[in-house]
Amino acid sequence: MKNRKTIVDYYRARAPEYEQIYYRDVPKRRQEIADHFEFVEKLAAGKSVLELACGSGYWTQAAAKNAKEVIATDIAPEMIKEAQNKKYNSPVTFINSDIHNLPFKKAEFDLIIIGFWFSHEPKQNYSRFFEIIQKPLKADGQIWLIDNNPPAEGAKSDFLHSDESGNNFKRRRLDDGEEFSILKNYFTGNELLDLFSKPFRIKQLTHDIYYWSVLLEQKKTELPADS
């Protein structure tokens, strides 16, 4: 096992085969994705959307159905290349960027969407991560995240170990058999409530068989009574 390889190496190598995850022949799983896709199409309508870790553009297509514009970012050029091969209904701009070092200086987006990244974010980084994703968001903006529950993992993944911060590591195999050790965390509905209710206002939370999703809003800062 090539443990020295990073999660970025993994997704760069996986880019051409990545979208298989959306087309597995499991009706309930496909239905959950279809429901979320429709939700994002409606949620993004008319909005200025920032997508982080956009991958091959699956959710970009949902957001771009009726959005005003979508800025989609990912660290892997191979993923962006896949995403650029898709057709979009609204203007979409791709930016090669690390989610931890975004190039946006102002709070300019109505909606931020993040598909299947949160499970890879190390637990010890959550406070910083929440700050990073709130910075480009308008005060009345929203953040939507979706991620896996354990049944969504295919046969090419198994548990390896956990670290001192409680992060799980799994073995992932590409179609050619190449193996990677990948940080991948899972959450119960109550854990998600606990995690997100501190830094955000939770507008909606779903925790189904294959996927969880959450729609977040910024907490309003109360002004002093005499101001």
Ligand SMILES: C[S@@+](CC[C@H](N)C(=O)[O-])C[C@H]1O[C@@H](n2cnc3c(N)ncnc32)[C@H](O)[C@@H]1O
């Ligand atoms: C599980 S995929 C999700 C792709 C897409 N959001 C989706 O839901 O289909 C994770 C993505 O994160 C990207 N990624 C990995 N490390 C990253 C980083 N530090 N900053 C930004 N993107 C990163 C990978 O290239 C990959 O496209």
